[in-house]
Amino acid sequence: MQIQYFLFHKNKVVAHTGVSMPQPYSHLEKKQLCRSLEAAPTCEIAMTQTTFAVELDVDSELPRGYELLSLRSLFSLVGEHHFREWGKAAHLLHWWRRHRFCGSCGAPTADHPLEQALICDDCGVTYYPDIAPCIIVLVHRPQEILLARSPRFRTNMYSTLAGFIEAGETAEEALHREVHEEVGVRVEDIRYFKSQPWPFPGQLMLGFFARHLSGDIDIDQVEISDAGWYSFDRLPEIPDAGTIAGQLIRQHILACTG
Numbered sequence: 001m002q003i004q005y006f007l008f009h010k011n012k013v014v015a016h017t018g019v020s021m022p023q024p025y026s027h028l029e030k031k032q033l034c035r036s037l038e039a040a041p042t043c044e045i046a047m048t049q050t051t052f053a054v055e056l057d058v059d060s061e062l063p064r065g066y067e068l069l070s071l072r073s074l075f076s077l078v079g080e081h082h083f084r085e086w087g088k089a090a091h092l093l094h095w096w097r098r099h100r101f102c103g104s105c106g107a108p109t110a111d112h113p114l115e116q117a118l119i120c121d122d123c124g125v126t127y128y129p130d131i132a133p134c135i136i137v138l139v140h141r142p143q144e145i146l147l148a149r150s151p152r153f154r155t156n157m158y159s160t161l162a163g164f165i166e167a168g169e170t171a172e173e174a175l176h177r178e179v180h181e182e183v184g185v186r187v188e189d190i191r192y193f194k195s196q197p198w199p200f201p202g203q204l205m206l207g208f209f210a211r212h213l214s215g216d217i218d219i220d221q222v223e224i225s226d227a228g229w230y231s232f233d234r235l236p237e238i239p240d241a242g243t244i245a246g247q248l249i250r251q252h253i254l255a256c257t258g
């Protein structure tokens, strides 16, 4: 089976100019690109036996015929399935950059011989890729869903609520806490939906539905700039159907109206 390389440069995806769907590179293509850059990759991490995440960390610009794309822009170009591989590559490279030295003794780390991990040659501490679990939840009441806008959103999009699970917390506790902190309401009847890796830089989103129990919307003004109850026929701009947020919204409406 052919070896495939997912190439990154300056934290961005290396793509052929004008190609609508960026592809991983063959060994020959990677070699040619490195030769024209006059540099070897700074990092090659095995994702599977046949796929590698590669970072080209050089000062020079890419040769003609190549362009750099943001990982986010790739989501709409390649679809959820292919995005998973580019996302995994980006996630692993991000982790590698932050664990080149041992956090315990300060010595350089090296590839673990048996596992997808880095190991400190001096003190033997093993570092596995960091994954940050988050909850993402669609809060609903009859014929309406709660959608909120983050000040970080670049468009006028409204989405589901989300937040990191804190140390010592269950996913359910995090859900109750985040919903109450962000929009001031209480929920019940939590139902698990599905999960989605979200490599910005290394989250695992655990998706839930939750029914509104009590309270009026009272936003925190920090993580949320606006929130409201929306009926199914008067939705604002919502996330892409490839995202778990977009799927939670569409799945709920389908279940209620279908």
Ligand SMILES: [Zn+2]
Pocket: 102, 103, 104, 105, 106, 107, 120, 121, 122, 123, 124, 125
């Ligand atoms: Zn160490």
